[in-house]
Amino acid sequence: MRFHASLSGLLRRPLGLALSSCLCMAAANAQDSYRIATEGSYPPWSFKDSQGMLQGWDVDIARALCEKMKAKCEIVAQDWDGIIPGLVARKYDMIVASMAITPQRRERVAFSAKYKDTISRFVARKGMPPDVSPAALKGQTIGVQRGSVQAAYLAQNYQAASLKFYDTPQAAELDLVAGRVEYILGNMVTYHVGFLKTPEAKDFAFVGPELKGGILGEGNGIAVRKDDGQTLARINAALEAIRADGTYDRITAKYFPFKLM
Numbered sequence: 096m097r098f099h100a101s102l103s104g105l106l107r108r109p110l111g112l113a114l115s116s117c118l119c120m121a122a123a124n125a126q127d128s129y130r131i132a133t134e135g136s137y138p139p140w141s142f143k144d145s146q147g148m149l150q151g152w153d154v155d156i157a158r159a160l161c162e163k164m165k166a167k168c169e170i171v172a173q174d175w176d177g178i179i180p181g182l183v184a185r186k187y188d189m190i191v192a193s194m195a196i197t198p199q200r201r202e203r204v205a206f207s208a209k210y211k212d213t214i215s216r217f218v219a220r221k222g223m224p225p226d227v228s229p230a231a232l233k234g235q236t237i238g239v240q241r242g243s244v245q246a247a248y249l250a251q252n253y254q255a256a257s258l259k260f261y262d263t264p265q266a267a268e269l270d271l272v273a274g275r276v277e278y279i280l281g282n283m284v285t286y287h288v289g290f291l292k293t294p295e296a297k298d299f300a301f302v303g304p305e306l307k308g309g310i311l312g313e314g315n316g317i318a319v320r321k322d323d324g325q326t327l328a329r330i331n332a333a334l335e336a337i338r339a340d341g342t343y344d345r346i347t348a349k350y351f352p353f354k355l356m
Contacts, residue, residue, distance in 0.1 A: 126166065131161075131190070132187040133172060133192045134174075137192070139151055139351075141193075149172060152350045170191075178194075183203065188323070189326060189330065191317050193282070195243075195312025196315065197244060210334055214284070215248070215280060215282060215311050216306060221299060223302050229254075235257065237256050238268075238275075239259070239267060240262070240263060241260035241262065245280045246258075248310050259276055267281070283305065288350065
């Protein structure tokens with residue numbers, strides 16, 4: 096009897112009050128804080144400043160998304176090798192780290208809408224032949240960050256070359272300058288605004304064509320767990336909002352003299 100009385104009382108409520116109750120329940124169910132992983136050693140996308148604070152394009156994008164979602168966020172650095180396993184293990188709620196969207200990664204995580212494009216290129220000493228096909232680089236030593244889409248691309252296509260894998264892009268760059276590798280392969284924008292602007296890179300340049308698509312990804316997305324559709328929807332709405340109000344372009348202009356999408 097008490098159940099039926101409560102139910103009939105609920106049904107007698109004014110429509111506005113019933114809708115208000117539903118909205119309050121939805122708000123209560125919405126997550127109001129997130130832990131976000133980024134790499135932290137990949138300037139200008141994410142890096143630690145002299146005070147050890149995380150900075151960079153991805154970090155600023157993450158903060159802007161949290162502001163749109165009206166959520167409190169903690170951003171943490173995570174080594175690239177363990178960044179997807181950490182998400183799956185619920186160490187954090189999302190990855191904002193310029194992660195390329197690939198079929199292989201889609202098997203493990205869900206991705207937001209694309210939030211920037213990805214182009215990869217080889218870098219080598221100036222004067223090297225422009226042909227960087229697998230046949231041309233047979234027997235050559237190529238450096239690349241382990242766990243990256245570029246590493247997967249090389250492993251698939253450059254089996255006749257000698258591949259060296261590094262924990263960070265900077266370690267590969269150092270070996271290029273030191274002559275321990277003949278080529279490195281990575282993100283073109285990262286090289287353009289980073290390594291190739293340094294005095295150490297004065298004798299080095301891009302070689303070969305721009306590479307994209309296929310195993311190199313469909314652009315970059317924000318990764319969440321496959322069972323977290325609510326967070327994914329909130330991220331996509333926030334991405335649309337920061338692009339519509341100019342926040343995305345303002346953040347991009349802070350780091351790059353060109354657009355990323």
